[in-house]
Amino acid sequence: xxxxxxxxxxxxxxxxLEIAGFQSQISGLDQRVMTVxxxxxxxxxxxxxxxxxxxRLTDLEDRSRRNNIRFxxxxxxxxxxxxxxxxxxxxxxLTNITFDPPLExxxxxxxxxxxxxxxxxxxxxxxxxxxxxxxxxxxxxxxxQGPLRLGTLEIRLSADFSSKTAExxxxxxxxxxxxxxPDVKFGLFxxxxxxITKKGESRTFYDPEDLRIFLEGLQNTSQTxxxxxxxxxxxxxxxxxALGAGQPEAVLDPDRRTATDSRTRGRDL
Numbered sequence: 001x002x003x004x005x006x007x008x009x010x011x012x013x014x015x016x017l018e019i020a021g022f023q024s025q026i027s028g029l030d031q032r033v034m035t036v037x038x039x040x041x042x043x044x045x046x047x048x049x050x051x052x053x054x055x056r057l058t059d060l061e062d063r064s065r066r067n068n069i070r071f072x073x074x075x076x077x078x079x080x081x082x083x084x085x086x087x088x089x090x091x092x093x094l095t096n097i098t099f100d101p102p103l104e105x106x107x108x109x110x111x112x113x114x115x116x117x118x119x120x121x122x123x124x125x126x127x128x129x130x131x132x133x134x135x136x137x138x139x140x141x142x143x144x145q146g147p148l149r150l151g152t153l154e155i156r157l158s159a160d161f162s163s164k165t166a167e168x169x170x171x172x173x174x175x176x177x178x179x180x181x182p183d184v185k186f187g188l189f190x191x192x193x194x195x196i197t198k199k200g201e202s203r204t205f206y207d208p209e210d211l212r213i214f215l216e217g218l219q220n221t222s223q224t225x226x227x228x229x230x231x232x233x234x235x236x237x238x239x240x241x242a243l244g245a246g247q248p249e250a251v252l253d254p255d256r257r258t259a260t261d262s263r264t265r266g267r268d269l
Contacts, residue, residue: 061162062191067106067135068160071125073153076115079125083108087127094150095141104130126160161191168192171208178215 071087079086084105091103108127115123129135142148142157149155161169169192179186185197194205198218205211 058162058164059191062165065160065162067129067132069127069129069135069138070158070160071127071155072121072158073155074122074125075153076110076122079110083110083125083127087125090150091138094148094155095138095145097137097141099134101131103134106130159190165191168208172205172211175208175211175215178219 084107087105087108088103091097092099106128108125110123110125112123129138138157139159147154147156169188172188172192172194175194176186179196181198183198187195189195192206194208194211196203196205196211196214203214205214
């Protein structure tokens with residue numbers, strides 16, 4: 001009996017120790033939860049900081065690509081082994097511009113793996129020019145002259161942007177059909193901002209979502225104005241019909257050659 005009591009007391013003591021350990025762990029967890037909750041108050045600020053840093057990184061990447069030009073439509077293999085030399089000889093013929101000083105490139109290469117079958121559109125060539133002014137001149141020429149042709153080839157030139165900026169530009173361009181209106185002028189400027197002028201009022205959008213919301217508001221306003229105009233026109237028609245129904249019908253008296261009231265025509269005759 002004494003041995004059983006001793007064993008029971010030992011087991012009880014062990015359980016007390018385990019419970020004390022659990023309580024200590026729970027207290028530690030409570031403290032950690034309180035710390036996390038206190039830090040959670042600053043998370044929105046940190047999110048804003050991350051967004052700001054991401055925007056800065058995108059801007060820096062776009063700035064580092066300012067001297068880059070993408071050439072599309074050049075068949076693969078035509079450039080040979082020395083792409084800068086090929087571009088240096090080809091671009092004056094393509095643009096009809098005599099460059100002084102001559103064009104110089106820091107580097108140039110074709111994007112993507114080489115197409116073995118030769119089918120599909122050729123991969124673009126991207127070139128980093130030494131002088132930013134010449135890069136701007138080439139892009140401006142491509143915009144003003146339209147498609148540039150060299151023999152039977154149609155070669156297009158475009159600026160090089162970061163993936164984030166290119167995505168924003170595509171989103172802006174997808175909204176372009178909704179801007180085709182006689183009263184609206186718009187333009188997409190580098191790196192990715194849409195400028196809109198409507199009835200003398202100009203606005204600049206940096207986020208495609210803001211532009212989409214703005215266009216939805218314009219569409220709702222136009223629909224409301226059309227509905228109001230239709231209701232007003234219908235109301236005027238109804239009023240005109242009511243006034244016409246209350247007036248006596250005017251007829252032409254063949255004897256007197258005057259317009260008389262149909263209700264008194266028999267008396268006059």
